[in-house]
Amino acid sequence: MTGMMWIFFFILSAIATASALDCYVCDLEDPICQTNPTDDLIQTCPESSTFSPSMSAVSILIKELEENATSLAPSCLKVTVTPIGGDSQVARSCAIVDNSKGDFCEEKRAIGLVFLICACFQDNCNV
Numbered sequence: 654m655t656g657m658m659w660i661f662f663f664i665l666s667a668i669a670t671a672s673a674l675d676c677y678v679c680d681l682e683d684p685i686c687q688t689n690p691t692d693d694l695i696q697t698c699p700e701s702s703t704f705s706p707s708m709s710a711v712s713i714l715i716k717e718l719e720e721n722a723t724s725l726a727p728s729c730l731k732v733t734v735t736p737i738g739g740d741s742q743v744a745r746s747c748a749i750v751d752n753s754k755g756d757f758c759e760e761k762r763a764i765g766l767v768f769l770i771c772a773c774f775q776d777n778c779n780v
Contacts, residue, residue: 698747722751
């Protein structure tokens with residue numbers, strides 16, 4: 654019976670590992686986030702969307718995307734924020750978004766800013 658229990662726990666841990674998603678997570682103010690992020694920025698995503706205070710506008714836009722979702726799943730985000738006539742900034746995060754159409758990018762405009770929100774569903778895909 655002990656052997657069967659080990660097999661059961663092995664299968665359970667494999668399922669749990671397979672469902673966790675690792676993404677690059679960094680903020681708009683983080684200089685390393687603006688170029689190629691380093692492996693020390695990789696985090697395992699939580700079960701719900703979490704955003705830093707500097708990404709509050711992004712969280713509102715993500716909630717708009719969630720309203721029309723047919724199938725929600727954890728994803729890695731790369732968000733490029735460009736003020737009209739200004740320089741772009743990049744943030745990377747985890748979020749729960751619609752995965753019914755697979756990886757996607759969507760442009761949103763708000764208050765003189767252009768947001769390019771790209772979501773993907775594989776580990777570390779938000780480079």
